[in-house]
Amino acid sequence: MTHDRAPRRFQVEALTRVEGEGGLVVEVRDGELADVRLRIFEPPRFFEGFLRGRSYTEPPDITARICGICPVAYQMSACQAIEAACGVEVDDGIRTLRHLLYCGEWIESHVLHIHLLHAPDFLGYPSGIAMAADHRAEVERGLALKKIGNRIVEVVGGRAVHPVSVRVGGFYNVPTATAMRDLAIDLRDALAMAVDVARWVAAFPTPDHRLPDDMPLVALRHPTEYPMLGERLVSTTGLDIGVDEFPDHFIEEQVEHSTALHGTTSAGDRYLVGPLARFALNADHLAPRAATLAAELGLDAAERNPFRSILVRAIETVHACEVALGIAEAYTPPERSAVPVASRAAAGSGWSEAPRGLLWHRYELAADGRIAAARIVPPTSQNQPAIEHDLAHLIGHSLHLDDDDLEAVCEQAVRNYDPCISCATHFLDLRVIRS
Amino acid sequence: MTRPTVAVWKFASCDGCQLTLLDCEDELLAIAAALDLRLFLEAGPDELLDHYDISLVEGSITTPGDVERIADVRTRSEVLVTIGACATAGGIQALRNGSSVADYCATVYARPEWIETLATSTPIADHVRVDHELRGCPISKQQLLDTVTALLARRRPPITTHSVCIECKQASTPCLLVAEGIACLGPITHAGCAALCPSVHRGCFGCFGPAETVNIDALHTAWTAAGVSDDDLLRTLQTFNVAAPSFSDAADHVVERSSSENEARR
Numbered sequence: 001m002t003h004d005r006a007p008r009r010f011q012v013e014a015l016t017r018v019e020g021e022g023g024l025v026v027e028v029r030d031g032e033l034a035d036v037r038l039r040i041f042e043p044p045r046f047f048e049g050f051l052r053g054r055s056y057t058e059p060p061d062i063t064a065r066i067c068g069i070c071p072v073a074y075q076m077s078a079c080q081a082i083e084a085a086c087g088v089e090v091d092d093g094i095r096t097l098r099h100l101l102y103c104g105e106w107i108e109s110h111v112l113h114i115h116l117l118h119a120p121d122f123l124g125y126p127s128g129i130a131m132a133a134d135h136r137a138e139v140e141r142g143l144a145l146k147k148i149g150n151r152i153v154e155v156v157g158g159r160a161v162h163p164v165s166v167r168v169g170g171f172y173n174v175p176t177a178t179a180m181r182d183l184a185i186d187l188r189d190a191l192a193m194a195v196d197v198a199r200w201v202a203a204f205p206t207p208d209h210r211l212p213d214d215m216p217l218v219a220l221r222h223p224t225e226y227p228m229l230g231e232r233l234v235s236t237t238g239l240d241i242g243v244d245e246f247p248d249h250f251i252e253e254q255v256e257h258s259t260a261l262h263g264t265t266s267a268g269d270r271y272l273v274g275p276l277a278r279f280a281l282n283a284d285h286l287a288p289r290a291a292t293l294a295a296e297l298g299l300d301a302a303e304r305n306p307f308r309s310i311l312v313r314a315i316e317t318v319h320a321c322e323v324a325l326g327i328a329e330a331y332t333p334p335e336r337s338a339v340p341v342a343s344r345a346a347a348g349s350g351w352s353e354a355p356r357g358l359l360w361h362r363y364e365l366a367a368d369g370r371i372a373a374a375r376i377v378p379p380t381s382q383n384q385p386a387i388e389h390d391l392a393h394l395i396g397h398s399l400h401l402d403d404d405d406l407e408a409v410c411e412q413a414v415r416n417y418d419p420c421i422s423c424a425t426h427f428l429d430l431r432v433i434r435s
Numbered sequence: 436m437t438r439p440t441v442a443v444w445k446f447a448s449c450d451g452c453q454l455t456l457l458d459c460e461d462e463l464l465a466i467a468a469a470l471d472l473r474l475f476l477e478a479g480p481d482e483l484l485d486h487y488d489i490s491l492v493e494g495s496i497t498t499p500g501d502v503e504r505i506a507d508v509r510t511r512s513e514v515l516v517t518i519g520a521c522a523t524a525g526g527i528q529a530l531r532n533g534s535s536v537a538d539y540c541a542t543v544y545a546r547p548e549w550i551e552t553l554a555t556s557t558p559i560a561d562h563v564r565v566d567h568e569l570r571g572c573p574i575s576k577q578q579l580l581d582t583v584t585a586l587l588a589r590r591r592p593p594i595t596t597h598s599v600c601i602e603c604k605q606a607s608t609p610c611l612l613v614a615e616g617i618a619c620l621g622p623i624t625h626a627g628c629a630a631l632c633p634s635v636h637r638g639c640f641g642c643f644g645p646a647e648t649v650n651i652d653a654l655h656t657a658w659t660a661a662g663v664s665d666d667d668l669l670r671t672l673q674t675f676n677v678a679a680p681s682f683s684d685a686a687d688h689v690v691e692r693s694s695s696e697n698e699a700r701r
Contacts, residue, residue, distance in 0.1 A: 017476075043501065043552065048543050065527050067450065129478065143464075147461070162451060
């Protein structure tokens with residue numbers, strides 16, 4: 001059933017299985033796609049406003065509250081930005097624990113997204129819970145794996161949502177060798193489960209689609225590691241910059257249909273951050289098991305099908321389990337849990353790879369240790385124009401579908417990007433208007 | 436109430452409290468079997484019913500539209516449970532209260548005129564009747580499970596109102612404030628976290644909001660003795676539960692005492 005020329009209009013009040021609240025408006029006129037707008041109506045919370053005047057020690061706790069799904073990302077970018085402003089570098093042992101903590105968040109967030117938010121699209125269920133009726137073992141395995149991700153965050157950070165052990169300069173307290181030995185036992189199970197999850201996901205029926213060729217992919221890069229805590233920012237268009245140069249190359253603009261700002265390059269071009277971009281630019285730094293499995297499952301750095309991002313998340317989960325296991329097995333508690341950080345009048349930037357992509361923070365500190373200005377650029381605001389562009393591209397090829405099928409494809413495609421709207425504003429209701 | 440219908444609603448928040456429900460990995464499928472989850476957008480269910488037996492409400496009220504929406508949620512809900520610091524006290528975004536929102540808006544947005552927002556962030560109970568509340572930034576998984584279990588059994592949720600100090604004693608954690616002079620808000624903070632921060636050698640910073648009784652004067656004296664400035668005490672009171680009445684009264688008290696002591700010194 002198609003509606004080639006007839007005016008069409010349909011509407012989904014609330015796009016589900018995304019984090020936060022927003023909508024999608026699609027306008028079709030005379031059988032041609034006229035406009036796609038990802039509407040974000042999550043109420044603004046003004047974090048950058050009320051950070052002013054707070055102490056330089058507070059951003060890890062305050063900015064964690066921007067997002068309950070990726071608080072570690074906020075804590076890590078905030079700590080690094082303030083440490084940069086204060087001219088402090090943390091000890092290797094502390095950085096290693098941060099890397100471990102980040103592995104926990106990647107596992108927890110990716111496994112939640114794969115099983116409860118995205119897999120139901122591929123297998124034809126309205127929710128992960130409904131999917132469990134027919135795929136109970138897979139959902140239970142996912143929940144068990146997610147639990148181990150959260151377990152890492154609890155062991156290192158004290159609490160799964162909004163960890164409490166993190167501070168500027170390091171940690172309030174570091175795990176005991178015994179706690180880490182127990183965690184390593186869990187992580188051996190986790191690695192085996194993650195490999196099985198990746199094989200399961202790789203067998204999903206995948207729509208044929210490709211990102212527009214002119215879409216730059218942007219991710220962090222580290223000399224030896226797959227980047228959670230990266231050092232440089234690189235892109236498929238040849239960019240290679242340091243953390244302070246970010247505002248020279250990327251800008252944010254406000255658009256009327258969104259309480260999240262829209263990120264573009266300074267030339268005004270859309271760009272994509274997140275798992276697909278990370279993998280394209282860093283596949284050579286995957287841990288051995290993850291690298292072998294990616295090759296076996298036919299995933300390489302040239303992958304541009306957003307519907308395969310679920311498989312990239314699964315491979316990244318394997319990677320995170322491997323790295324976490326290595327850290328846990330080699331662990332001896334660091335000599336000190338934090339390095340002292342004295343504030344000074346200076347500005348500093350920090351970044352890291354949240355599960356959904358690049359998260360950049362910048363703080364200006366006053367002489368009395370208070371924050372004079374703060375700026376936070378989360379992954380979903382950077383991706384919003386790219387998501388709209390990719391949807392336009394996809395819908396352009398899918399107008400032969402009837403409204404229900406088109407709607408389902410659009411929702412699945414939005415979930416390819418695992419948008420975190422709580423972050424970006426700080427949800428989605430889909431409206432297609434055909435006239 | 437056999438297999439009650441349940442809705443999870445979101446207002447201004449970070450999603451962390453509703454995520455706590457999905458973080459009940461061992462219990463999630465059992466919960467989904469015991470409860471009839473009809474509306475929980477983050478997890479998928481999106482049925483708008485006229486009546487839900489239980490509504491879990493996350494987030495604070497910050498827009499004119501949400502003032503109307505929460506009234507509508509109340510009419511659809513038999514039992515309404517607020518979950519987390521945003522819903523129970525206005526959350527960290529209540530730091531805007533008393534400041535210029537126009538100024539905040541202009542800090543974040545180039546075109547503030549496109550943004551619809553209220554001057555204040557307020558808890559759900561300021562707008563509608565609330566049956567039970569779970570404190571915390573975020574809520575405790577155990578308290579959420581205990582509350583769901585109690586509602587299924589038609590019992591009152593077993594939420595105690597004492598301070599974090601009792602939980603430190605239960606966990607045999609030595610008092611950070613007395614033994615080490617570490618600034619800790621535990622004596623005036625509502626229990627529920629199992630005294631988490633002191634267990635990682637960090638002073639409590641008040642995620643669960645005020646305990647039933649708050650003796651700010653004694654705490655102020657102890658923090659001063661520990662060498663903590665009034666500014667630091669004020670900032671700690673004015674974070675995730677800044678708009679909770681007992682914490683804002685406590686902050687006023689600190690300001691008054693501080694200025695009268697300065698006066699006396701002069």
